[in-house]
Amino acid sequence: MNDDELDYYARHIVLPQIGGVGQRKLKAAKVALVGLGGIGAGALPALVGAGVGHLTLIDDDTVDLSNLQRQPLYRVEDVGKAKTGLAKGWAQSRNPHIEIETEAKRLTEENAEDLLSGHDLIIDGTDNFATRLLVGDTAVALGIPLIAAQSAQLHAQVGIFTAKPCYRCVVGDAFDAEDCDNCAELGALGALVGMAGQFAALLAVRHIVGLGMGDAGKLHWYDHMRGQWRSNAMPADHNCQTCAS
Numbered sequence: 001m002n003d004d005e006l007d008y009y010a011r012h013i014v015l016p017q018i019g020g021v022g023q024r025k026l027k028a029a030k031v032a033l034v035g036l037g038g039i040g041a042g043a044l045p046a047l048v049g050a051g052v053g054h055l056t057l058i059d060d061d062t063v064d065l066s067n068l069q070r071q072p073l074y075r076v077e078d079v080g081k082a083k084t085g086l087a088k089g090w091a092q093s094r095n096p097h098i099e100i101e102t103e104a105k106r107l108t109e110e111n112a113e114d115l116l117s118g119h120d121l122i123i124d125g126t127d128n129f130a131t132r133l134l135v136g137d138t139a140v141a142l143g144i145p146l147i148a149a150q151s152a153q154l155h156a157q158v159g160i161f162t163a164k165p166c167y168r169c170v171v172g173d174a175f176d177a178e179d180c181d182n183c184a185e186l187g188a189l190g191a192l193v194g195m196a197g198q199f200a201a202l203l204a205v206r207h208i209v210g211l212g213m214g215d216a217g218k219l220h221w222y223d224h225m226r227g228q229w230r231s232n233a234m235p236a237d238h239n240c241q242t243c244a245s
């Protein structure tokens, strides 16, 4: 790290749990962020500020006026523009010491392995179960840890999954491409979605630095009506079509 990086990350480096060693791990990490909606817009600033050295931003969407309520990366004048380009420009202006690649593509069964391979960690902030299951299954196939974050209505869920249990173990496979559970239909509370994205970034930093070795398979759930978090270790589904052998 050069002198500017030492200054940039000074508050991390003085933390004994991160230090220079942890900061170098962050700099070396390759993280794919799938989805630049509310979750991605919550996660990206924290990942960029933390100095995650290689980010791949994957999203085929453009900014809609109804996104701005929960996606603070974008401005009114950005409506109609591609989210990947805007997010990359924002991130580079916040941290010149990291590399950012963009893939303005929708993740499909045909391209998922190509887009996600080569990363150390995947963060999924997509807004429908069909894509989340695709990301989860691909993460298992590639052997890459996955942080899955979602929020709708007044709930948020964030979890990290390595091999077992996998994401499909937790949500089941009753969802198909015809199902639609996105926030356009259910509604979303902007601050809650942003918190879920930030929490995903926090788990990512824990994982990369090596603080979160006991996190795998644990699902964190926030119920805004109760104003309470709960965290449960999820069991593996022995009949899971993705990870059961």
Ligand SMILES: [Zn+2]
Pocket: 164, 165, 166, 167, 168, 169, 170, 237, 240, 241, 242, 243, 244
């Ligand atoms: Zn599974």
